[in-house]
Amino acid sequence: MRDVIIIGAGAVGCTIARELAFTRLDVLVLEKECDVAAGTTGRNSAVVHAGFNNRPGSLMARLCVEGSRGMEALCRELDVPYRKTGKVLVAFDEEDVEILRRLKAQGEANGARGLRLIGKEELERMVPGVGGIGGFYSPETAILDPFKYCIAMAENAAENGAEFRFEEEVTGIRREDGGFTVTTGKGEYRCRVLINSAGLYADKVSAMAGVDDYHIYPCRGEYFILDEVADELLQMPVYPALKPGIGGLGVHLTPTVHRNIIVGPSAEYIDEADDYACTPPVMDKLWQEAQALLPALKRRYIIGNYSGIRAKLAPENEGGYRDFVIKEEEACPGLINLVGIESPGLTASRPIARMVREMVGKRLPLEEKENAVRTHRFPPVFAKLAREEQDRLIREDPEYGEIVCRCRRVTKAEIRQAIENPLGARSLSAVKYRAWATTGRCNGGYCLNRIVDMLVREYGMRPEDVTLRGPGSEMFSGEVK
Numbered sequence: 001m002r003d004v005i006i007i008g009a010g011a012v013g014c015t016i017a018r019e020l021a022f023t024r025l026d027v028l029v030l031e032k033e034c035d036v037a038a039g040t041t042g043r044n045s046a047v048v049h050a051g052f053n054n055r056p057g058s059l060m061a062r063l064c065v066e067g068s069r070g071m072e073a074l075c076r077e078l079d080v081p082y083r084k085t086g087k088v089l090v091a092f093d094e095e096d097v098e099i100l101r102r103l104k105a106q107g108e109a110n111g112a113r114g115l116r117l118i119g120k121e122e123l124e125r126m127v128p129g130v131g132g133i134g135g136f137y138s139p140e141t142a143i144l145d146p147f148k149y150c151i152a153m154a155e156n157a158a159e160n161g162a163e164f165r166f167e168e169e170v171t172g173i174r175r176e177d178g179g180f181t182v183t184t185g186k187g188e189y190r191c192r193v194l195i196n197s198a199g200l201y202a203d204k205v206s207a208m209a210g211v212d213d214y215h216i217y218p219c220r221g222e223y224f225i226l227d228e229v230a231d232e233l234l235q236m237p238v239y240p241a242l243k244p245g246i247g248g249l250g251v252h253l254t255p256t257v258h259r260n261i262i263v264g265p266s267a268e269y270i271d272e273a274d275d276y277a278c279t280p281p282v283m284d285k286l287w288q289e290a291q292a293l294l295p296a297l298k299r300r301y302i303i304g305n306y307s308g309i310r311a312k313l314a315p316e317n318e319g320g321y322r323d324f325v326i327k328e329e330e331a332c333p334g335l336i337n338l339v340g341i342e343s344p345g346l347t348a349s350r351p352i353a354r355m356v357r358e359m360v361g362k363r364l365p366l367e368e369k370e371n372a373v374r375t376h377r378f379p380p381v382f383a384k385l386a387r388e389e390q391d392r393l394i395r396e397d398p399e400y401g402e403i404v405c406r407c408r409r410v411t412k413a414e415i416r417q418a419i420e421n422p423l424g425a426r427s428l429s430a431v432k433y434r435a436w437a438t439t440g441r442c443n444g445g446y447c448l449n450r451i452v453d454m455l456v457r458e459y460g461m462r463p464e465d466v467t468l469r470g471p472g473s474e475m476f477s478g479e480v481k
């Protein structure tokens with residue numbers, strides 16, 4: 001009998017696991033995919049929102065502002081790449097100016113700091129080349145690496161005793177003897193408190209426990225990934241004025257902590273919660289809208305694409321948003337549901353986790369562990385080190401002297417450390433998001449085979465067992481002559 005089972009290892013589930021792992025509770029996380037951040041957490045804009053997009057008085061608004069304020073220190077604690085860039089929203093006409101004025105008032109009511117309207121000249125100075133007659137500036141907005149955020153949360157939770165089990169899709173839940181029995185494809189687990197943090201499938205997981213009150217409407221957002229052109233073109237995220245009822249924040253341009261620019265997302269309600277397609281008509285429209293914001297964008301900068309899916313509680317005909325649902329279900333004591341955790345769920349993940357921790361505390365004793373480890377460190381990123389430091393590492397470990405990913409200058413030592421990660425994730429994506437290899441312009445053309453070779457020769461995997469993202473994404477079917 002575990003104290004707590006958390007279903008879902010996205011940013012929210014992992015952050016809850018970390019908060020609870022600081023106590024003496026016995027925590028198990030069940031995740032259907034082969035690694036953390038495999039759902040929406042690994043498919044978003046990676047912006048730490050300042051808190052002006054959400055309705056005053058909503059959970060979204062309160063938790064976003066709280067999350068934004070604590071994020072810089074949290075990322076420092078966990079060694080997660082974070083940069084406070086600020087953000088600009090652009091007005092193209094007087095109607096937009098009015099929208100931005102209202103947004104500023106809303107942000108101030110929520111407690112977002114330093115918001116101000118700016119004129120055309122200041123706009124041009126902040127984001128050269130962006131059209132528009134004026135804008136709105138939020139100095140507190142930031143960007144981070146959502147993969148490393150989630151990995152660091154999980155690794156730190158694991159270091160403090162939380163257990164993570166991957167490829168364990170929860171398929172059934174029974175309530176019995178003051179607790180729950182949770183069934184996965186691999187076995188049964190029992191717990192006193194059950195936390196449903198299953199993102200796009202939270203409605204289905206809740207229904208398994210007998211609470212069939214929710215329906216999630218998947219709403220897809222498609223993105224382009226541009227090359228490392230952010231330093232030249234864009235110092236901070238640029239958004240259009242937020243139009244009510246479009247179901248997203250509009251197509252925006254966002255620099256990443258890795259100096260790429262991402263363009264998107266679109267907003268399109270779809271039928272299946274796992275349909276991550278990028279479709280030509282939507283992508284064409286996306287590009288047109290992006291160029292309207294920043295005419296200097298060139299198609300030749302595009303190096304990839306992806307999509308993410310919003311877990312919306314509001315159907316298409318309702319547009320806009322409904323608030324997060326975070327509560328212990330009266331009809332099912334011990335079940336804590338997190339449903340409709342769409343944007344700004346990444347920003348708000350720690351305040352969400354702390355709210356859940358309090359709920360757990362009403363059922364189970366929350367005794368702090370005396371020896372809990374609160375900081376986390378990733379292995380060094382070789383390409384970012386000073387020359388002397390690089391030389392020292394190469395002397396200590398010659399595998400630092402061998403470049404495996406040429407685009408991102410990732411060394412063999414870093415690939416090895418990524419493969420040997422504490423959570424035991426061994427897919428190519430697990431290596432990609434930890435070492436950031438295969439993410440450059442050649443899309444893994446040079447390094448992918450070398451990484452597979454390491455998995456096969458040095459870690460004894462059969463080529464047929466190497467996957468991109470777990471079972472069903474095998475890359476090799478057998479030997480050729």
Ligand SMILES: Cc1cc2nc3c(=O)[nH]c(=O)nc-3n(C[C@H](O)[C@H](O)[C@H](O)COP(=O)(O)OP(=O)(O)OC[C@H]3O[C@@H](n4cnc5c(N)ncnc54)[C@H](O)[C@@H]3O)c2cc1C
Nearest residue numbers: 008010012032039040041044045047170199221345346347
């Ligand atoms: C297009 C887009 C842009 C966004 N941009 C931002 C942004 O810039 N800033 C921001 O703050 N937020 C943003 N968000 C929102 C943010 O990404 C989410 O709120 C956040 O990632 C939600 O985390 P989660 O852990 O709740 O869900 P997820 O990351 O989806 O995690 C849920 C996990 O549960 C697992 N799971 C599901 N069913 C089962 C089951 N039956 N058994 C076991 N495991 C299961 C899934 O595999 C998944 O790993 C954006 C979202 C989208 C879609």
